C-alpha cells in the first residue's frame with residue numbers, strides 16, 4: 001500500500017504479526033530464584049523501555065540501568081519546544097517510574113565494557129557485572145565532516161539540538177531573540193541519521209513562529225541530500241502555510257546537488273559554506289552527520305559504517321556475545337532511527353533476553369514504527385510501517401503502514417496532530433511510568 005493511509009489495515013497487521021512477541025512481553029515468567037543480572041547502558045527510549053519491560057516480564061531478573069543524566073529529554077516533540085508551542089518541562093522525564101518497577105537506576109557514565117569478564121566500568125569508578133548487557137547510547141556526531149564545527153561550538157554558539165536538552169533551549173532562545181528580517185540556517189545531515197523527518201519538521205515549526213512574530217524572516221535549509229523523508233507532504237505543507245515555491249516563501253531548501261551540503265562553519269562571521277557558496281545566518285542550526293554513541297565505539301561494537309551490527313531477532317551484537325545493541329546505535333534497517341523504533345526494538349530485545357536467560361525459545365518478533373510531524377497547529381502528517389523477522393533479516397510487512405494522503409484533508413490533518421500528541425503521551429508513559 002504505497003501512498004494511502006489505511007490505519008485499520010495497519011493495526012490489523014500489527015495485531016496479527018505481534019502475537020508471538022506480545023504474549024512473551026506480558027507473561028511474567030517464574031524461573032527459579034537464581035538472580036540473573038541484566039545491565040543496560042543508556043536510559044533513553046531504547047534503554048528505559050527495555051529496563052521496564054524486562055522487569056515486567058521476569059521479576060527474578062536484576063535490572064540495573066546506567067544512564068548519564070538524572071532526567072531524560074525526548075527528541076520527539078523537541079521541535080515544538082524550539083518554536084515555543086511546548087515547554088521544556090513537557091519533554092522532561094525522571095526515572096522514578098522505573099524505580100517503582102524495581103529497576104536499579106544509576107546516574108553515571110559507562111566508560112568501558114569488558115566482554116570477557118562481563119563487567120561494565122563507569123566514570124565514577126564503579127563496576128557492574130552482567131549476564132547480558134543492553135547498550136542503547138543513542139548517537140554521537142561526526143564532527144570531522146564539517147570544518148570549524150565541534151562540541152564546544154555546538155554548546156556555546158551554533159547548536160545542533162539533535163540530542164534534546166540545553167541545546168534545545170538555546171535554539172529556542174536564539175530564534176526568539178532574532179530580529180525580524182533575520183535568516184535562520186538549518187544544515188540537514190546525510191543519511192542515516194536520527195529521525196529522518198526531523199529537520200523538515202523543525203523548519204516548519206520555526207516558520208510557524210516566524211510567520212506570526214517576525215514575518216520578514218527566512219529559513220534556509222542546506223541539505224546534504226537531494227531528497228528527504230515525506231518530501232511531497234512536507235513541501236506541500238510548507239507551500240500551504242509558508243508560501244514555499246513562491247517569491248515570498250519563508251522556507252528555501254537547497255539540495256546537495258545545488259551545493260547544499262555544508263562543508264565548513266565560520267563562527268566569528270556566523271556563516272557556513274558549501275561546494276559553491278557561502279551563506280550568512282543570524283541563527284545557525286547545524287545537524288551534523290551521525291554515528292553510534294561513544295561507548296559503542298569504545299567497546300568495539302561498531303563496524304566500518306559507524307553503527308552496530310546486530311541479529312534482528314535478539315539485537316545481540318554480531319561482534320560481541322552477550323551484548324545487545326538497540327535504538328539509534330544499532331543497524332536495524334529498514335527500520336528508521338526513531339524513538340518508536342527504539343521502543344519496539346527494546347521490547348523484542350527484552351523478550352529475547354528473558355527467553356535466553358531461561359533457556360526458552362526466542363519469540364518470533366514483529367516491530368512497528370510511526371513518525372508524526374506537526375507542520376503547523378492543526379496540520380500533522382505521519383509515516384507508518386510494520387516489520388517482521390524473516391530469513392535472518394528485518395523486513396517490511398507487505399501491505400502495512402503508509403503515509404498521510406497528499407490530497408489535503410483538513411479533518412484528517414487535524415486528527416494527525418491529535419494522534420501525534422496522544423502517541424507522545426502513550427510512548428513516554430510506556431517507557432517511563
Ligand SMILES: Cc1cc2nc3c(=O)[nH]c(=O)nc-3n(C[C@H](O)[C@H](O)[C@H](O)COP(=O)(O)OP(=O)(O)OC[C@H]3O[C@@H](n4cnc5c(N)ncnc54)[C@H](O)[C@@H]3O)c2cc1C
Pocket residue numbers: 041042043044045046047066067068069072074075076077078079108109110111136137138139161162163164194195198293294295326327328329337338339340341342370371372373
Ligand atoms: C528533533 C527530533 C525529533 C524527533 N522526533 C521523533 C518522532 O517524532 N518520533 C520518533 O519516534 N522519534 C523521534 N526522534 C528520534 C528519537 O528521539 C530517537 O530515535 C530515540 O531517542 C532513540 O533512542 P535511543 O535509546 O537509541 O537513544 P536516546 O533516546 O538518545 O537515549 C540514549 C541515552 O543514553 C545515555 N547515554 C549515552 N551514552 C551513555 C553512557 N556511556 N553511559 C550512560 N548513559 C549514556 C544518554 O544520556 C541518553 O539518555 C526525534 C529526534 C529529534 C532530535
